[in-house]
Amino acid sequence: MLYCVMIDVNLPADMDSAELAKLKEVERLRAIELQESGKFVHLWRVAGRMANISIFDCESNDELHELLTSLPMFPYFSLKVVPLAKHPSSIK
Numbered sequence: 001m002l003y004c005v006m007i008d009v010n011l012p013a014d015m016d017s018a019e020l021a022k023l024k025e026v027e028r029l030r031a032i033e034l035q036e037s038g039k040f041v042h043l044w045r046v047a048g049r050m051a052n053i054s055i056f057d058c059e060s061n062d063e064l065h066e067l068l069t070s071l072p073m074f075p076y077f078s079l080k081v082v083p084l085a086k087h088p089s090s091i092k
């Protein structure tokens with residue numbers, strides 16, 4: 001099942017710069033790992049915002065929840081999940 005997840009990242013303005021750099025690096029590595037697994041099929045930056053639009057391919061809502069909560073920045077996310085169904089006019 002495909003899910004579109006719209007994620008706003010709300011990092012604390014007063015986060016220590018070394019802690020922030022470490023968090024960004026562990027987030028990057030986990031995102032790469034999930035993309036390599038085939039479960040995280042698209043990751044797009046929303047232009048001009050600390051936000052992304054991600055497409056996940058998961059077996060269930062529970063698996064999606066597990067993947068999202070495994071991202072180190074999860075505590076700083078505000079997100080909206082949109083389950084995707086096939087459009088009858090889509091040729092893909």
Ligand SMILES: O=C(O)CC1=CCC(=O)O1
Nearest residue numbers: 009027028031051052073
């Ligand atoms: O959009 C961000 O910066 C947060 C994020 C999610 C996956 C990733 O690598 O970064």
